[in-house]
Amino acid sequence: MNHPENPGDDARPARREVTVRAAAKINLHLGVGALDERGYHPLATVYQAIGLYEDVTVADQPDWSVHLRGEATIDFDAIPVDEDNLALRAARALCGHHGITDRAARVEIHKGIPVAGGLAGGSADAAATLLALDRLWELQTTDEDLLRIAAELGSDVPFALLGGTAVGLGHGEQVQPVEDNGQWWWVVVPSNDGLATPTVYRHFDELRGSDVPPPEVPDELRRALATGDVGWLADCLHNDLAEPALDLRPDLQRTLDAGREAGALATLVSGSGPTVLLLCEDQAHAQLVRLGLADRGHDGALVAPAPVPGVHEVSYE
Ligand code: C5P
Numbered sequence: 458m459n460h461p462e463n464p465g466d467d468a469r470p471a472r473r474e475v476t477v478r479a480a481a482k483i484n485l486h487l488g489v490g491a492l493d494e495r496g497y498h499p500l501a502t503v504y505q506a507i508g509l510y511e512d513v514t515v516a517d518q519p520d521w522s523v524h525l526r527g528e529a530t531i532d533f534d535a536i537p538v539d540e541d542n543l544a545l546r547a548a549r550a551l552c553g554h555h556g557i558t559d560r561a562a563r564v565e566i567h568k569g570i571p572v573a574g575g576l577a578g579g580s581a582d583a584a585a586t587l588l589a590l591d592r593l594w595e596l597q598t599t600d601e602d603l604l605r606i607a608a609e610l611g612s613d614v615p616f617a618l619l620g621g622t623a624v625g626l627g628h629g630e631q632v633q634p635v636e637d638n639g640q641w642w643w644v645v646v647p648s649n650d651g652l653a654t655p656t657v658y659r660h661f662d663e664l665r666g667s668d669v670p671p672p673e674v675p676d677e678l679r680r681a682l683a684t685g686d687v688g689w690l691a692d693c694l695h696n697d698l699a700e701p702a703l704d705l706r707p708d709l710q711r712t713l714d715a716g717r718e719a720g721a722l723a724t725l726v727s728g729s730g731p732t733v734l735l736l737c738e739d740q741a742h743a744q745l746v747r748l749g750l751a752d753r754g755h756d757g758a759l760v761a762p763a764p765v766p767g768v769h770e771v772s773y774e
Pocket residue numbers: 496497498499500610611612613627628629654655658
């Protein structure tokens with residue numbers, strides 16, 4: 458996560474800007490328990506980082522500001538650029554941790570993850586901002602502290618730091634890597650209208666009431682990941698939020714059906730939705746499934762490999 462390349466090199470000039478990349482997450486298993494007194498649901502989830510990315514560039518500036526960039530398909534109106542922006546909240550939290558009051562930065566977010574799609578794009582921005590500022594200002598924040606700050610910002614932010622494939626417990630913030638020997642390929646089908654995560658959790662409560670057993674990660678899924686067998690993984694995918702998401706957005710069933718018809722091995726609602734995920738044999742198969750989906754009227758699907766690394770610095774030179 459945070460490994461300075463030249464820790465002993467004091468002669469380096471201070472860097473003027475740093476770019477960090479963070480990946481989208483999906484949940485291969487999302488087990489949800491009953492609402493707790495803090496307004497959260499206990500989770501037993503298996504996260505996987507997939508190859509859709511946010512690139513966050515930070516540069517010294519007298520005042521804080523956030524700027525959004527990306528394809529025209531991104532719904533920029535749905536993202537706040539004021540103090541509610543999660544990247545900015547991450548920056549403030551890091552400053553708070555180090556007692557920094559006299560520095561600020563321009564934060565530019567190049568978005569490649571659909572907004573409000575159940576892919577944790579905002580969490581990726583927060584995680585990338587934490588590492589980018591840590592590097593820019595050479596703060597040497599420990600991995601432990603970064604994970605702790607991330608957990609305060611949102612349930613999915615620690616996993617965005619970690620990447621790969623990991624179990625998430627607590628309300629999703631307690632992350633632990635798991636053995637994953639697969640090279641998986643996903644077709645990601647974004648949806649025009651986002652679904653707000655709290656709305657989907659609320660509807661889960663309405664549908665399931667309080668009589669919900671504590672969630673668990675199935676051993677079967679761990680074994681499928683360790684073997685790298687895609688047919689086995691296809692049988693293990695599960696999402697407790699699929700039912701409320703589909704109840705709120707019945708049209709998503711058509712996307713799931715079209716994915717099956719196009720030849721996907723398995724279909725899954727991503728997190729709280731509405732993005733739909735299609736598991737494929739390999740890259741060539743994923744391209745075929747994407748074309749098959751387009752033939753059925755579902756344009757704009759993306760092909761993504763997994764697992765991919767957590768936050769890391771990138772250079773455009
Ligand atoms: O943690 P995060 O800010 O991403 O969560 C957004 C909202 O999603 C929470 O305010 C809560 O309503 C809901 N949530 C939940 N249980 C979780 C994670 C999120 O109820 N484990």
